[in-house]
Every structure is written in C-alpha cells, then in structure tokens.
Amino acid sequence: RLAKQGIARCLLLTRRIGKGGSIKNAIPYTRGDYIVLLDADIPLHPVTIYRAVLLARKLGIDLVIANRVYRTHTLLRRVLSTAYNTLVNLFFRTGLRDHQAGFKVLIRRAAQIILVRRTRTDGLAYDTEVIVWAKKHGLKYKAVNVVWREQRTGSTILPLRALLTMLADLVMLRLLTLARKYVALQKLAIGRVVELSNIHTIGQEFITVIRASGPKKHLLDILRKLYIAIAFRRR
Template sequence: MNSSVEVSAVIPVFNDVDSLKTAIPESIKVLETVSDSFEIIVAEDGSTDGSRELVLEWEERDNRVRLFHSDERLGRGRALNRAFEAAKGEIVCYYDVDLATDMSHLSELITHIRDGADAATGSRLLPSSDIVRTAGREVASRGYNMMVRLILKSRLYDHQCGFKAFRRAQILKLIPDIQSGHWFWDTEALVIAQKRGYRVDEFAVKWRTGSGTTVRPKDVFSMGSSVLKLWWRLYAEKN
C-alpha cells in the first residue's frame, strides 16, 4: 500500500453524537503531538442520532477526518475490521468515543508499536492502573479476564480495554481468523495474536467510566460463552 500516513486512529461509533463533539477535536489536538501524519476514521455503525452528519461536517473542515458509514448495524468488531482494512496508516489504533482512557496515553500506545510491538493495549487491571468504576463492574471485569487467562492461556491482564494499537500489516493477517463481530473482538484479537507469536505489550492507564458505555448484561454472558467457543477452536478441535 502506498501511504504517507503513519497513524490511523479509529473511533467506533453507534449513536454517540454528543461524545463525538468532544472526541473529534480532542483526537486532532492529541494526534498532532503524536505524529506528523495521521488520519481519524470514524467507524459509524448505523447511527440514527446525527452522528453521521456531524462527521460529514468535520470531513469538510479537515481532510484528516474520514467517515466510514454503514446503513446497517455491523457490530463493533466488524466495524473495526472494515476500518482497519481501509486505513492508510502503517500503525492503526482505536479507542472508545467517550475517551474513557485518558488521551495522555495515546503517545505511549503508539510508541509501543514504533518500538517493535505488533500490538499494544491499555490495561485497567495492572497494579499501577488508575481507574474509577463501580464495584460490580470491577468484579465482573476481573472475573472475566481471569477466565480468559486461565482458559485461553493469555498472559495479559485486561483484554477489553478499548484502547489498542496494531501494526497494520499484522492485524490484517489476523482479521480472517477473528470471528467475533462485536464486543468479544478485543479478546479474540489479543489471544490469537499471542498464539501466533506476536509481541503484545500491555501498559497501565488512567481510566474513568464513560457516559456512553453500551455493554449490556447479555453481552457479558455472550462473551463468557465466546471464551469457551474460542478455546474449542484453538485447542480442542486441533487434537
């Protein structure tokens, strides 16, 4: 691919127009300190609240902002796949539109890839992580990630933090094997990357519960069953 862009930052969006009003200008401000050449891809996934129209306005004002619109809901994972495949950057990253992870960590995220990592992820569960969320969410998150570590043999502590970066050439090799179309995408990508021998870096972040969180109880149950299905694919079927 012939590209002059170093970093492609993807923001997955579904009915998040209010969060976008902050996320786009804040992304531009921070990315200008991180790289001389970047683009922001808003992966807008079937929104009906004016998110698409807002991004179109930004496209006209700044050619570094790109809209990727889907008329039908794809799911977060499929929206990320589509954006990464179309990205121009050698490094692709994504983060949640509510900016729950402090954007001061974006430079650190990109630096891990520049320094040789194939993938990098922020972590809310390392000893030095600075997080604020309810006790219930904390227990659920720790339980889920412990299950991933034990069953899927991951060495990482937090698989679902929406703050990740990849060497684009490497994540494109994984996408055909990532079956999840929604929330489990993060876990599946990191587990398969480790199994393939990729270098995956994890680092502590400052994180605050965002107002736009759309993970529902049934999503948590679905991800738990997805862990078992992925174990079967990676370990049982091959024996």
C-alpha cells in the same frame, strides 16, 4: 465536518453489527504503519496514545494493549471483569490482567493477520479475541498501564447479559484455537460501507461466520442459539 475537511475519514455501515464487526469492516480503509483502536468516548489522555505508538516503534512490538489501573466502574462491573479475565487466562494463558480495554495499537501487519483474517466475534469479546490470536500467531505484545476515565453515563449494556454473551464467545473461540482443522471462517456480505464525506458506497459490509463439521458443528449451533437468545432478549 472533519470528514469534509479531509482531516478524518468517517464511514457508515448500513447494518448494525457490533463493535468488533465495525472495526473489522473499517480496517481495509485505514492508512499508515500503525493502527489505533480506541473507544469513541476517548477515555484516556491523548498523550497516552502518542506514548503507546512510540513504545511500539522503539521496541518493535506488534500489539500494545491497555491495562486499566483506574476505572470509573461500578463494583458489579469490576467483580464481573475480574471473573472474566481469570477465565480468559485459564483458557488461553495470555498472562494479562485486562482483556477488555478498548485501546490498542497495532502495526499494520498485525492488523491484517488478526483483525481482517482471524477474528470472528462481532460483539464485546472482540478485544479479547484480538489478544488471543496475537498470542496464537506468535506476535509480540505488551500491556501498558493507563488511567481510564469513561465519559459515557448511563450505559445501555447490561453487565450480566454482556458477560453471558462474552462467555459464549469465549467457548467458540476456544474451539477455533483447538480445532482449526474442522472449523473455517467465512465472510458474508450483509450491507454497504458508505463514505460520509460524499455519501458514496465504497465497499461491502460483512460479518464473519463459522463453518464447522462433525460433532463441533452441533456444539457451535447450540452456542449460537444461546448467544442469540441472550443478546437479543428483551429487558
């Protein structure tokens, strides 16, 4: 309904490729000076979004990141999250406590640099990769405390499986940041981007793959096979 009224633009990807891949494919069709990334269940108050955009404009910040000070998560998810964030800081020294929150505000220039050109991950580690590349490119980022109340119940994501796939993504990201001379990113078309208001194809859907040479190619192949084995294993 919103798409037909021209209030919102709704896109459909013909292939299911994960959270990160969906965002990367949607960015070229956005408008405006600021881009807001937010989980579909809208787990925070709308005023928080408004304040984050104002903060970015006032301070000239390239990327505003959510730091969830209250979360309706199970004890297991909180423990795994703490372990994951500790590991991210050991690898990349971002200085942040939360690398997984699904809320960010970026200026368009930062979105083009990070979301379109640099990010590889199509899955759950996408939020972390955005932060890592922002630091790598010298962009200004700031974390803001938010109250996070997830509206979803009965998540289909298994915490341990998600953690293992994200760890595999972290290792691949570490290799990318350390050895860009031997590693390149390539976009592969796998489907179509469809405008739902008129059911017309407006572009190609793509995934990002790593092209490597030397010893790192063999390591990346092992990590890729491990990732697939974990992510697509039956419950």
